[in-house]
Amino acid sequence: MDTFCLTYHGWDPKEQKLREALCTLGNGYLGTRGAAEENSNNEFNYPGTYIAGGYNRAKTEIAGRTLENEDLVNFPNWLCLSFRPEGGEWLNLEETEVLDYEQKLEMKKGILTRKFRIKDPHYRITSIESRRLVSMKDMHLAGIQWNFTPENWSGDIEIRTALDGTVINNNVARYRELENRHLKPLYSEVIDKDVILLLVRTAQSDITMAQAARTRIYTQEKKQLKTTVSSHQKDKYIEQVLGFHAEEGKKYTIEKVAAIYTSRDPSISEPSLEARKDIQRAGPFSEMLEKQQDAYQFLWHRADIGISGNKKVQQLVRLHIFHNLQTISPNTIPLDVGVPSRGLHGEAYRGHVFWDELYIFPYFNLRFPEITRSLLMYRYYRLDEARYAAKKEGYKGAMFPWQSGSNGREESQVIHLNPKSGNWIPDNTHLQRHVNAAIAYNIWNYYLTTEDRLFLSHYGAEIFLSIARFWAGKAKYNRDRDRYEIHHVVGPDEYHTSYPDSGEHGLKNNAYTNVMTAWVLQKALEILDLIEKSRKEELLLHLAIDEKELSLWKKISKKIFVPFIKDGIINQFEGYEQLQEFPWEEYREKYGDIQRLDRVLESEGNSPNTYKASKQADVLMLFYVFSKEELHTIFHHLGYEFKEDHIRQNIEYYKERTSHGSTLSRFVFSWVLSKYDKKQSWKNFKALLISDFEDIQGGTTPEGIHLGAMAGSLDLIQRNFAGLSIRDDALWIDPKLPDSIEEISLCINYRNHRICFTAGHEKLRIAFEEGWSDKMNIGVRDAIHEFNRGEMREFHLGLGTENNKD
Numbered sequence: 001m002d003t004f005c006l007t008y009h010g011w012d013p014k015e016q017k018l019r020e021a022l023c024t025l026g027n028g029y030l031g032t033r034g035a036a037e038e039n040s041n042n043e044f045n046y047p048g049t050y051i052a053g054g055y056n057r058a059k060t061e062i063a064g065r066t067l068e069n070e071d072l073v074n075f076p077n078w079l080c081l082s083f084r085p086e087g088g089e090w091l092n093l094e095e096t097e098v099l100d101y102e103q104k105l106e107m108k109k110g111i112l113t114r115k116f117r118i119k120d121p122h123y124r125i126t127s128i129e130s131r132r133l134v135s136m137k138d139m140h141l142a143g144i145q146w147n148f149t150p151e152n153w154s155g156d157i158e159i160r161t162a163l164d165g166t167v168i169n170n171n172v173a174r175y176r177e178l179e180n181r182h183l184k185p186l187y188s189e190v191i192d193k194d195v196i197l198l199l200v201r202t203a204q205s206d207i208t209m210a211q212a213a214r215t216r217i218y219t220q221e222k223k224q225l226k227t228t229v230s231s232h233q234k235d236k237y238i239e240q241v242l243g244f245h246a247e248e249g250k251k252y253t254i255e256k257v258a259a260i261y262t263s264r265d266p267s268i269s270e271p272s273l274e275a276r277k278d279i280q281r282a283g284p285f286s287e288m289l290e291k292q293q294d295a296y297q298f299l300w301h302r303a304d305i306g307i308s309g310n311k312k313v314q315q316l317v318r319l320h321i322f323h324n325l326q327t328i329s330p331n332t333i334p335l336d337v338g339v340p341s342r343g344l345h346g347e348a349y350r351g352h353v354f355w356d357e358l359y360i361f362p363y364f365n366l367r368f369p370e371i372t373r374s375l376l377m378y379r380y381y382r383l384d385e386a387r388y389a390a391k392k393e394g395y396k397g398a399m400f401p402w403q404s405g406s407n408g409r410e411e412s413q414v415i416h417l418n419p420k421s422g423n424w425i426p427d428n429t430h431l432q433r434h435v436n437a438a439i440a441y442n443i444w445n446y447y448l449t450t451e452d453r454l455f456l457s458h459y460g461a462e463i464f465l466s467i468a469r470f471w472a473g474k475a476k477y478n479r480d481r482d483r484y485e486i487h488h489v490v491g492p493d494e495y496h497t498s499y500p501d502s503g504e505h506g507l508k509n510n511a512y513t514n515v516m517t518a519w520v521l522q523k524a525l526e527i528l529d530l531i532e533k534s535r536k537e538e539l540l541l542h543l544a545i546d547e548k549e550l551s552l553w554k555k556i557s558k559k560i561f562v563p564f565i566k567d568g569i570i571n572q573f574e575g576y577e578q579l580q581e582f583p584w585e586e587y588r589e590k591y592g593d594i595q596r597l598d599r600v601l602e603s604e605g606n607s608p609n610t611y612k613a614s615k616q617a618d619v620l621m622l623f624y625v626f627s628k629e630e631l632h633t634i635f636h637h638l639g640y641e642f643k644e645d646h647i648r649q650n651i652e653y654y655k656e657r658t659s660h661g662s663t664l665s666r667f668v669f670s671w672v673l674s675k676y677d678k679k680q681s682w683k684n685f686k687a688l689l690i691s692d693f694e695d696i697q698g699g700t701t702p703e704g705i706h707l708g709a710m711a712g713s714l715d716l717i718q719r720n721f722a723g724l725s726i727r728d729d730a731l732w733i734d735p736k737l738p739d740s741i742e743e744i745s746l747c748i749n750y751r752n753h754r755i756c757f758t759a760g761h762e763k764l765r766i767a768f769e770e771g772w773s774d775k776m777n778i779g780v781r782d783a784i785h786e787f788n789r790g791e792m793r794e795f796h797l798g799l800g801t802e803n804n805k806d
């Protein structure tokens with residue numbers, strides 16, 4: 001088994017849309033699903049092409065109101081490539097006899113191959129080997145190469161190559177009642193005998209996209225073939241049909257190269273000018289292939305995580321790394337975009353940016369911190385919008401949206417369709433204000449990993465203080481309790497958005513939100529002491545924060561209310577303890593899969609608000625976000641008793657009450673269980689690893705991969721299994737490998753030092769490969785060791801001692 005490959009054997013139309021999502025190729029700027037190039041959108045084929053940050057807003061009249069949604073636009077399909085033999089039909093695997101079919105994602109090189117042999121009604125057998133890439137090196141280029149052999153026939157054939165802007169956003173069935181036409185025609189042109197150009201513009205956001213495509217045909221002797229050419233154009237569509245005489249047994253190579261630009265791109269004059277220029281300069285496919293391999297070699301050098309002793313885990317880990325890099329890569333840095341939770345792989349959640357960065361950044365911080373920095377800047381550039389949102393609700397500071405898109409406005413839908421019942425129901429999940437805390441937490445952890453003081457004092461601190469200020473305003477003093485409380489919020493568990501039979505939205509004192517608030521306020525004060533004195537003065541003046549306000553932050557950070565049920569069991573929110581227990585077994589028997597309990601209950605006229613039943617980890621998030629030492633400090637600071645044993649009790653309590661309706665839940669459960677119940681932790685890890693690969697939610701992966709869950713699995717390996725932790729003083733490692741894995745090897749970039757680890761059950765090898773300083777401290781188990789640059793050492797884990805020195 002090649003663990004850098006994902007191979008599918010056999011043509012299976014029903015599985016095709018899942019394969020497409022998992023075979024998406026991207027480069028952090030552009031993503032194209034692994035759809036068949038010969039087909040447009042049909043029952044088993046959905047060719048989606050997305051651009052990072054390529055959104056458009058559209059209005060729809062529905063359920064008696066006008067809704068406005070912002071969607072990640074499905075841009076023109078550049079793949080279109082087909083053939084037709086004389087007297088035959090255009091290639092369509094559904095309507096011809098497929099003799100062999102193999103589809104392979106070659107992750108090491110960033111290439112998708114499809115090999116198939118078909119027999120038409122005239123017994124003509126043809127073989128096609130298709131290779132496709134979206135260039136990681138030249139982010140505006142993509143290409144397809146076909147090796148085409150008429151095995152037992154000769155005759156005239158036609159090759160059709162097109163750019164198709166007639167596409168709509170049609171990937172997610174439950175969005176189909178909403179306006180899904182986002183593209184307007186602009187212009188098309190045959191530029192040269194082998195080059196076509198298409199220009200479209202998004203209807204509201206006015207993003208112009210230019211695509212130029214060059215198609216050439218070569219003989220087996222690598223000579224360019226002279227073909228007949230005809231072209232056809234209609235609104236948003238242009239095609240060329242190239243004709244030639246094919247001879248039995250000969251191989252013909254057809255190469256289509258596309259150049260893609262939008263008016264959002266930095267450093268350009270105008271999209272069509274740039275696309276024309278690039279297509280003229282683009283080399284042959286073989287040259288693109290070479291560059292692609294080089295680019296991927298460098299990426300994998302930083303990104304790979306090696307797993308010995310379990311090939312399946314290794315393959316899926318690489319699949320998760322690969323799809324993270326398709327969505328965010330070094331190409332993303334100049335783009336002013338956030339992380340779409342479903343990648344550039346599909347249209348679920350409309351390409352919006354949620355809090356999933358919390359799960360994604362830990363992997364990137366330790367390998368591509370320059371990318372995380374740019375993704376944090378996406379938030380900085382939208383700080384004013386967040387300030388406006390806070391002000392509109394009567395708060396100071398900044399209130400970032402639960403769902404973010406182009407300009408940082410709240411993009412959450414106000415009603416959504418339950419596909420199970422066909423009802424449009426109110427959606428109050430936007431009350432998840434904890435997204436603010438996640439942004440602050442991400443800033444701090446980026447700083448901790450990189451020591452990037454420039455970022456912290458200039459951008460990070462400003463966002464952080466603005467978030468702290470929001471929380472201080474949101475927290476209200478309750479005299480009876482002598483505690484501060486936060487009302488009208490929703491926690492990470494989206495199944496609870498209000499109290500049963502209450503007309504009001506939101507909940508009181510979600511424990512996770514309250515503890516995060518205490519942390520944010522305390523950390524904000526620490527950051528002020530960390531940055532330069534002059535910058536501190538500048539910021540306080542600029543944000544008009546005075547001593548009185550700072551002392552209020554301090555007070556609130558010590559007096560936030562945290563609800564408990566009993567004996568250390570944290571109450572998910574105030575009043576949760578009074579909800580009914582949910583009859584899990586009865587519902588499992590009745591419905592089988594009840595991950596999406598919200599839909600099941602709504603279709604029965606009921607609601608999860610009635611029950612102690614959560615979609616995903618909520619309270620347990622605290623044990624993921626903070627170490628037990630950190631939690632102990634926070635609770636102590638708040639004046640609550642918190643013992644380590646409480647963690648286990650909370651896990652036991654909430655484990656019984658969670659449906660895992662979000663893939664993120666498996667990640668958190670695997671994480672928190674790892675110290676208490678290795679078997680259950682591994683079970684959750686396995687469910688996390690296969691969640692997209694096997695589409696365990698039954699139909700969600702074809703609508704886009706789950707980037708948070710994918711990156712989370714990588715973070716579990718590095719911080720939990722390999723035991724990496726970053727504390728103020730040093731980088732620490734304390735491996736605790738699951739039994740099913742023999743060895744983990746990975747390299748990280750820690751504060752500009754490249755350090756490689758190989759961790760087994762008995763031994764640990766650490767190499768300080770290169771870095772900005774000559775020496776560095778690395779903690780193994782509980783002792784610090786000083787390493788020189790270029791040094792490699794081995795430790796015996798059983799005894800916690802050093803084995804030898806090089």
Ligand code: BGC
Pocket residue numbers: 341342349354355356492494615616661662664708
């Ligand atoms: C989860 C959220 C998550 C979102 C996007 C939802 O199903 O409940 O926590 O942010 O998906 O991934």
